[in-house]
Amino acid sequence: MHTHALSLGADVVRKRYVSWDDDEADREWTGLTALAEHAPGLAPVPIAREVEDGAPVVVMSRLAGEPLGGAPVPAAAVAALAVALRRLFAVPVAGRERVHGPSTMRAAVRDRAARPHDVATCQDPALVAAALDRTRAWLAVEHAWDRVHDSVAARGDGNLDNLLWDGASCRLVDFEEFGVSDLAFEVADVVEHASSRLHGLLDVEGLLHAVDHAVDLDGARRARLAHFRRLLAAFWFVMLLPGNGGFARNPAGSTERQARHLVDLLDDPAR
Incomplete structure (x- = not known):
C-alpha cells in the first residue's frame, strides 16, 4: 500500500x-x-x-544515487550497505519501537496467517498448504527473543528500492516507520526483504560477512538473526499468499519459492 x-x-x-x-x-x-x-x-x-x-x-x-532494487547488487554496494547500517545503528535512539518491530511482528503475521487463503490458485497448492500449516504452528509459540534486546535506530524498511547507490556510498531514504529496534532484527529485515530475496539480487553471505566486520555479529546476535530471519520470511510468505497484495504483484511461482525458502529456514535453525 x-x-x-x-x-x-x-x-x-x-x-x-x-x-x-x-x-x-x-x-x-x-x-x-x-x-x-x-x-x-x-x-x-x-x-x-x-x-x-x-x-x-x-x-x-534530494540525495544523489540510484535505487539498488531491480538488479543484482554490486559487491562494492554490498560493502557500502554494511557501512551505512553501521552508521545508522550508531545513531542514539530512544522512545517508541519502529512500526512492525520485533515485539509486534509475530502477532501481526500470526493474525494474517490465520485468515482463510485459497491456495488452489497457486502453482503448487499442496506445497503452499503444507508450508502454511508449518508456519501457523511455528507462529503459535511465543518466543523470548521477540523483543528489543540490542537497541538501535531503525529505518523500518529493508526494501532495496529505498537504498541509494552513487558508485561510492550507500544512502538511506524512507523513514516513515522509524523507531527503536533490535540490531539482529534490522539485519534480518534487509536480508529477507522480498525486494531482494525473491530474485536473488543480494549476496546474503557477503552482506552478513561485511556486517559482521562492521558491527560484530557475535554468537548472541547471530542466534537472534537466525530467529528473526525465520520470522520475517514467514511474514513475506504470508504476504505472498492468495488474497494478499504480494500475490498479484509478483510473478507466478513467487509464493512457492518463498514457501521453500521458509521451510528451509525452519528446518535449519542455524541459518
Missing part, C-alpha cells in the same frame, strides 16, 4: 502522506533529524514540515 506521494525537485523532495495512522510524518521527521545530527550525509536533510489539504508533508533534501 502506498502511504505517500513524492514531488521531486532538483534539490528538494516533498513527501505528502496519504495515510498517517502510524504517525508516519512524525516518525520520518524524527529519523531525519536524528541522522542529520549524528550521521550527516547518510539520509536526506529535513527542511520543513507542512500541511497540504489536511495531509502532512515533509520537505527534505
Whole structure:
C-alpha cells in the first residue's frame, strides 16, 4: 500500500502522506533529524514540515544515487550497505519501537496467517498448504527473543528500492516507520526483504560477512538473526499468499519459492 506521494525537485523532495495512522510524518521527521545530527550525509536533510489539504508533508533534501532494487547488487554496494547500517545503528535512539518491530511482528503475521487463503490458485497448492500449516504452528509459540534486546535506530524498511547507490556510498531514504529496534532484527529485515530475496539480487553471505566486520555479529546476535530471519520470511510468505497484495504483484511461482525458502529456514535453525 502506498502511504505517500513524492514531488521531486532538483534539490528538494516533498513527501505528502496519504495515510498517517502510524504517525508516519512524525516518525520520518524524527529519523531525519536524528541522522542529520549524528550521521550527516547518510539520509536526506529535513527542511520543513507542512500541511497540504489536511495531509502532512515533509520537505527534505534530494540525495544523489540510484535505487539498488531491480538488479543484482554490486559487491562494492554490498560493502557500502554494511557501512551505512553501521552508521545508522550508531545513531542514539530512544522512545517508541519502529512500526512492525520485533515485539509486534509475530502477532501481526500470526493474525494474517490465520485468515482463510485459497491456495488452489497457486502453482503448487499442496506445497503452499503444507508450508502454511508449518508456519501457523511455528507462529503459535511465543518466543523470548521477540523483543528489543540490542537497541538501535531503525529505518523500518529493508526494501532495496529505498537504498541509494552513487558508485561510492550507500544512502538511506524512507523513514516513515522509524523507531527503536533490535540490531539482529534490522539485519534480518534487509536480508529477507522480498525486494531482494525473491530474485536473488543480494549476496546474503557477503552482506552478513561485511556486517559482521562492521558491527560484530557475535554468537548472541547471530542466534537472534537466525530467529528473526525465520520470522520475517514467514511474514513475506504470508504476504505472498492468495488474497494478499504480494500475490498479484509478483510473478507466478513467487509464493512457492518463498514457501521453500521458509521451510528451509525452519528446518535449519542455524541459518
